[in-house]
Amino acid sequence: MSIAPPNESVVEDRLAAAPPPGRTVVELMRDRATGPDADRPLFTALGAAGEPMACLTAAGLDARARAVADALLRTGRPGDRVIVPPMPGLDFHVAFFGCLYAGMVAVPVADAAGPVAAAIARDCRAGAVLVPDAAGPGPVPIVPRIAVRETVRASRDRRGAPVAAGPLAPALLHYAARPGRRARGGVAVGHGALVAGQAAVRDRCDIEPGTTVVSWLPLWHGTGLATALVLPLVSGAAAVTLEPAVFVRDPRVWLRAIEAEEDVFAAAPDIAYELCVRRVPVADRMRIDLSTWRVAAVGAGGGRPVRARTLHRFADAFRPGFFREEVFAAGYGTGGGALGVTLARPLYPTVAGHYDRAALARGRAVPVPRAGRGGVELVGRGTPLPGVGVRVLDPVSRRAVPERVVGEIWVDAQGGAVSRTGDLGFFDGGELFVTG
Structure with missing residues (x-):
């Protein structure tokens, strides 16, 4: 990545000169x-057993x-x-x-x-x-x-x-705080950026009016809100939601909600796919038909991992129910997940690489033949979404680093705002890898 490092004046100029995003x-x-x-039904909420309890x-x-x-x-x-x-x-x-x-x-x-x-x-x-x-x-x-x-x-x-x-007006203020944790400063997400971000997800994943978004993600979190509330509006799709507690108690409710629709986009973090493997009995896996699941997005911001092992385990566990591993689309986001940054293209093999663990600790991504014996397997988070610039910079000098060199991830989001994420990662072959 050979882009000049940002500084305060560059950020201000970009904010002033950037054309306003289109819609609110x-x-x-x-x-x-x-x-x-x-x-036509737009939003449907499911109850504890997966029964429809409200529709708008x-x-x-x-x-x-x-x-x-x-x-x-x-x-x-x-x-x-x-x-x-x-x-x-x-x-x-x-x-x-x-x-x-x-x-x-x-x-x-x-x-x-x-x-x-x-x-x-x-x-x-x-x-x-x-x-x-x-x-x-x-x-x-x-x-x-x-x-x-x-x-x-x-x-x-x-x-x-x-x-x-206007499109530049803030739509929501996201705080990176969870129950029992201290609130930190809020991140404002504008109307135009929120719309443009989900429009980019729509285009990357070919989400259409016949698609249904099925989500249990908490709506107070940026990823859940953007996916379940905004993505249907920009794509013409419908959405089905259930409470996070329902998913944790019985992941089969989520999977059966996916089975009930004809063309599904559903997103969840790495740990949710692992929970499905642990909680869904083997006998039930072949009774749930997941052939309608066309895009299984996985991942988020905050340095949270996407493990190749998790994806392999889920795909193996639910293959009897016609789940295809190529529907996985790993991604990375900011603004509490409300703004998509990178996303893999579904229906293509998941990009993963094996790298030397000790070299990663020194800031270098050195490929090795396979994981184990000092190697670690990392899942690529895809390429930048349209309208989003992603750079990996040295956090001290703020200068761009070459591919396979670990640095801080900086994002030029829709609307021209430049933000440093605090997450570490590197590019390899145009694919973003997040290391922590």
């Missing part, structure tokens, strides 16, 4: 709600989002931050789009009433918190609470037009 999440939602598919068409979601937006605008103004905790069924979907319809910034949190949520609410100076009903907990008592269900029921005749927000 609200515009896509409105197009879907007023188009020919307005009355685009038109129905549009109406509910308008009601929530009206309530938010009676307590605040566009640009305010709004806490959005986990909610059952499709309440989170309504709350999230309600925030965006009001021109406000959604701040998803992992726990409605824990200390992390309270710290996030104070840090971002939240103007409101959305809860499913009036009895639901909230993170900060002094922040106005708006009950989604009551608001929708009581506001059928008060639904104004969505507030216009």
Whole structure:
């Protein structure tokens, strides 16, 4: 990679000169709600046994989002931050789009009433918190609470037009905090970047209106939100979601939800595929038909691993159910996973390489014949998505390093923003490998 290292003035120039991205999440939602598919099921939520428990068409979601937006605008103004905790069924979907319809910034949190949520609410100076009903907990008592269900029921005749927000306006503020962990500074993700990122995933994976996104990923996390809420809008697809706890308790619910659809995109981290191997009995594996699973995305940001061993184990375990290893597509993202950076092309063999472990510790990726005896197998995370520049730089000098030299991963995302990820990796043959 022979790109000049970024510096502060270069970053500022790029931000000023970059053309604004095209569409906003609200515009896509409105197009879907007023188009020919307005009355087609858009989002479906499954219960603990995989049974449908809630379903919303685009038109129905549009109406509910308008009601929530009206309530938010009676307590605040566009640009305010709004806490959005986990909610059952499709309440989170309504709350999230309600925030965006009001021109406000959604701040998803992992726990409605824990200390992390309270710290996030104070840090971002939240103007409101959305809860499913009036009895639901909230993170900060002094922040106005708006009950989604009551608001929708009581506001059928008060639904104004969505507030216009530009593509560069922030859509969500992501905090890298989980239950029991300390919140760190939030990362703003703009409308245009969110849309462009998922449009790139759509094009890389050929996701179409006949595709169904099946996801158990938590919606408070960037990957789950982008995959289950935004990707369907940019592709015309539908989405089926289930609670993360349902997947952890019984991964078969997720796999059977995939089996029930005709053309499926489903994403999960490495550990989820390993959990399927451990938790699904051998006798059940051949009873679940996974031939409809066309794209099995795997991986995330934060230096989290994608292990070749996991992919091989899953493919071997579920081959009796017609799962094909070539549908795996390893990827890498930033912004809590809301922004895709690299992604392998599905239906091609997974790129993996064996490298000398000791050399990697010294910052060099030296190929070896195979893993073992000092070698380690790494899975390639694909090539950069359209509109995204990826560089590997020396973290001290900020100069580009050659291929097979480990450095810090820097990303030029949609909209011209340049960010350093803090993750280490290297390029080999144009493929990005993440080492930690």
